[in-house]
Amino acid sequence: MNVIDKLRSRIKQKGLGRTFKTLWERYVFFHWELLWMERDLVTPVAPHKLRPYSGLRMVSITPENAKAFGKHFGDRVETMAELAAEGHTGQMYLDANDHAVAFIWGSKRDYHDSHYYGCWFPVKPGEFFEFGGEMTRAYFGTSLSVDAQINIWNAMAAQGCDKVVDVCETHNIPALKLHIRMGYHEQGRVTHVYGLFGRWRFFRETQYTGSRLDPLRKPGRPVVADAARA
Template sequence: MILALDTLKRALQRKGLRGICVSAFRHFVYRQEQLLWLERDLVTPPPPHQLRPSPPLRMARISADNAPAFARHFGDRVETMRELAQEGHIGLMWLDEDDDACAFVWASPGDYHDHHYYGCWFRVQPGEYFQFGGESIRRCWGTQISTDAQLTLWQEMAGRGYRKVVDVCESQNIPALRLHLRMGYREQGRIQHVHYLFGRWKLFHQSRYSGSRIEHLRNLSRPPQAATQD
């Protein structure tokens, strides 16, 4: 009881009563995610960057057998990685000297049903693939691995006959949106809405928009110099 009261007191000091009520409403009653659809071709090189060199890492293809490599840094997702490999998705990971996965990225060669997180379908057109799950550990933030991982996957998929990569990004994830700008993605003018109700149900719909939702971030796209996105 004392621990719970201390926790509540700290939360009140940090967020205030209104902030706590808003957080509780979003957690227990209703919240919404807006996912912006983005795309780019697989031929045009990305703009120059000033990212720091990555730590020494080696690339490997993710399989059901080597999924335990995620245990150290991404321990809660080992089974997810194994399932994605078994489902036929194409995953690449980068390992350190201890054979622990430090970065990864996934591609779905067709329509992708995200039953692990959002719970909805992401559908693509012929010649496109859906990219998802790109992430790295903290010590790799702001380094070349964020671009090298995507470039390696683009080359892989171009070799398989694909012409375009498509993905989605949460509208509030500013670092990820900056990365997309830095890599030369453009907006499709579509939003995938995910509605969460009472912590149990999810509803989905799409909408369209004109103009840009992210262009104003372009002058903020310089990568962070110190860690501050699996």
């Protein structure tokens, strides 16, 4: 399929507006806002009504077993092996055929995300930075999203941590709602990631007061703006 055919197919699937937006962000300019959140590791998670799941086993990720990502996350095999080799704590969930269907990571030290955002995420003593949580579509809406986080919390608590911190893209509404369900609290700061012409990236941090999650709890409430928002 040539470039024109691919473009026509994308427009047919997503519409002209969404296709143009995707191309603009990929090749011209994008601006992501990463909302910082935190949570202690001892407060129980509130009851939920997520669907149960079965038939999975949790395994620590190593450079040697990263090949398990081949079927569902084929483009991540090398990344998973690199993260494990760097000493980060990773957990994956394998199905009956030993294919990874979900994973999550934690880092006790400052984390440089060279694989996606391209910036540094500082980690204070006693904290760990949680990142990379993902699962296949078959497990969307199941309690695996809760269990995976609780299991990584327990693993990092055993390493001396008492707080988890992470960031979430403000346009990722399902992920923000998951943070609310899991009992995270906003830190009142945002890391901004800017991309220009698909080549250069720039970063800055702003502060805000109030809550940017309230509109997801009670529809109709205004979103609090950053103090120096672009």
